[in-house]
Amino acid sequence: MTIDEAIGIVETVLAKGRLSKVEEIIFRQSWEGLSYLEIAKSSGYDTGYLKDTGSSLWRSLSQAFGDKVSKNNFQLILKRHAQTQTSTVSIKPNIPSSHHLQTTQCDWGEAIDTSIFYGRNAELTTLEKWIVSDRARLVMLLGMGGIGKTTLSIKLAEQIQQKFTHVIWRSLRNALTIQDILTDLLAHLSNGQAIALPESVNGKISLLINYLRASRCLVILDNTETILRAGDRAGNYCPGYEGYGQLFRCIAETTHQSCLVLTSREKPRGLATYEGLTLPVRSLYVLGLTTEAAQYIFQAKGLCISSEQGKVLVERYGGNPLALKITATNIQELFDGNVCQFIYQGAALFGDVWQLLEQHFERLSDLEKHIMYVLATRKAWVSIPELLDDIAFVSLRDLLEALESLKVRSLIEKATLTTPEKTSPCFMQQPAVMEYVSSKLLEQTNLALATLSC
Ligand SMILES: Nc1ncnc2c1ncn2[C@@H]1O[C@H](COP(=O)(O)OP(=O)(O)OP(=O)(O)O)[C@@H](O)[C@H]1O
Ligand SMILES: [Mg+2]
Structure with missing residues (x-):
């Protein structure tokens, strides 16, 4: 040694x-x-x-x-x-630090091109601090579809790769089984050496932890929501994918020198015990981009917008870069590049932006959908007692759990409103989400009327 x-x-x-x-x-x-x-x-x-x-x-x-x-x-x-x-397998410690020079072995898998990237300086600084200085072992980037989690994870990895001996970026979009992902990670970390792989998930996880101890590795798993169950409270694992929960828990609770970054539309359950600003697990809610960033996105699409127009569009789409990019294309193709006309006609949702929200909505539980309908109908900040009044059959506990789940899915926003009488948490939807849910509600009402008249 x-x-x-x-x-x-x-x-x-x-x-x-x-x-x-x-x-x-x-x-x-x-x-x-x-x-x-x-x-x-x-x-x-x-x-x-x-x-x-x-x-x-x-x-x-x-x-x-x-x-x-x-x-x-x-x-x-x-x-x-x-x-x-190292008794299970011989792993030579490979410690990146000021003590010796090292080269990083990167495997970017199917990571997307991120050459067009604006803003996110604050997020990158926070994440670098958590991972490099605080040595967080598991970091979650959470937020709704299209908000920029994948892009941010790649930028982050590019920025801090020198601090690691291995960087591995993988997407779970195709719902890789836990056995497959563990085999893949171990193959990379063993540098192609022939090693005897334990058969069980537990055995493979222990071996992986040995590698995470011996070397400083940055592993990024993108699209983690793929292995989480739909139609349920956010965060439970799909049947057959519970092994991921075991892997995440082990990475969070065991001492090692590596970091796992997860990106997800929903927050996986079972990690709360280890989460906190001085604990090994951290979560970053990825929020919308600024007006300035929106202006750059439009500029890259060949459209020049004023800061007032940028502000309107950022408010309408919650600063979601995917929605902004799609909108810029729509404005060019359907409105001949006339941004004023698009803003004036009011409708925010069609095509791919609609589909994006549809994907989110389909994953909700019945209670979550019900809450979304109530919020869309009220079109204002709604307090917990008001929601309890509106949804007669719900208990306070179920309501709070569903609100937390919707918040984690980034479908509702929370604010603390103060009136002369009291201060209370209130909830509302972003304009685009509200427009989507209102249209869904209208669709359902029309369907019900049509069935009645038959
Ligand atoms: N900071 C940024 N600047 C410019 N464009 C961005 C930025 N962040 C994301 N984008 C663009 O927005 C789109 C959506 O980003 P991304 O795929 O990272 O979202 P996501 O949160 O991972 O979505 P999903 O949940 O669907 O995986 C991409 O086309 C990406 O290039
Ligand atoms: Mg993504």
């Missing part, structure tokens, strides 16, 4: 991640067999300070390894730890 490999292991097991500068000096020079006095002479630090810092480092390592670690035995304990970690 080299000193860099040893430091890599230590930074993996320590809750705080990286060693401080002085801790690294103590670690490196103690590894070479130097006493605190000798380290003090060569580094210029005070001997007492080095002893205190050293004691606290050995204490943290004792906690992490569940064994008494001291300046005298830390090499032995690290070597023993490395042996037990």
Whole structure:
């Protein structure tokens, strides 16, 4: 074991991640067999300070390894730890850090072209901090279809790839089984070496975790909603795909130095325990683009729009870049490029934008659909007591769960409204979603009238 490999292991097991500068000096020079006095002479630090810092480092390592670690035995304990970690399969630790130069092995799978990309600086900064500095182990990019999750995940991976030894980007659009995805990831991470793959999902997950410990890997799984059940509260797994839940939980709860990024229209269940701003799981709700970004999108399609027009369109489509791109094409093809005329005629939804919302709506439970109809009818912010009044058969618990699920699916927005009497959470739909649901409601009413008159 080299000193860099040893430091890599230590930074993996320590809750705080990286060693401080002085801790690294103590670690490196103690590894070479130097006493605190000798380290003090060569580094210029005070001997007492080095002893205190050293004691606290050995204490943290004792906690992490569940064994008494001291300046005298830390090499032995690290070597023993490395042996037990690699007993299932021999994996050479490959630690990317300032300690040595490394090259990243990237496998982008079917990642799309992202050369046209505007804004998202704040999102990229947050995500980089979570993954690179905070060492989050599982990060979810959530939001409605077309909002830009896939694009953002690719930009993110391009931006931080140097910090990893492996970057793997995969889409779950074709509903790959858990066995297939694990086999695929392991084939990549073993660098094409012939390894004996365990048959069970559990065995493959353990092996994968070993690789995620030994190397710093960034794995991105796109379109995670494909393996989640439709017509149900958001986030439950499709039958036969529960193994993904097991994989995500293991990645979240086990100590390793890698990160899994999921993109999804719905939030997978079972990870809440590990989620929080100081915990290993983080969620970013991807929201709409700004007016300025909308202007760029239109410009790339050959249409020049004013900032007022951009504002109207961003409000209408919630800043959804896919809806904006489709709209720009529609304006060119159906309105001869006349943006004013399009805005004036009012209708926001047809063609592909309609289809996008249809895909979302079809996945809702009956209660979720009912709530959407109530919100579309009221056309204003609606409070929880008002919803309870309107939906006679629903319990408060079911209502709250359904609202949470709709929020996670990005189909409703929440605001806290304050009146002289009280402050309460209220819900509303974006204009385009409202237009879609109102049309659905009209369709249903017409259908019911037609059936009655038959
Ligand atoms: N920041 C951006 N700037 C310009 N275009 C963007 C941006 N983000 C996304 N787009 C464009 O919007 C479209 C939808 O983006 P993307 O496929 O990333 O959405 P998504 O959230 O992954 O959707 P889905 O849930 O359907 O997978 C793409 O054509 C993409 O090029
Ligand atoms: Mg996508």
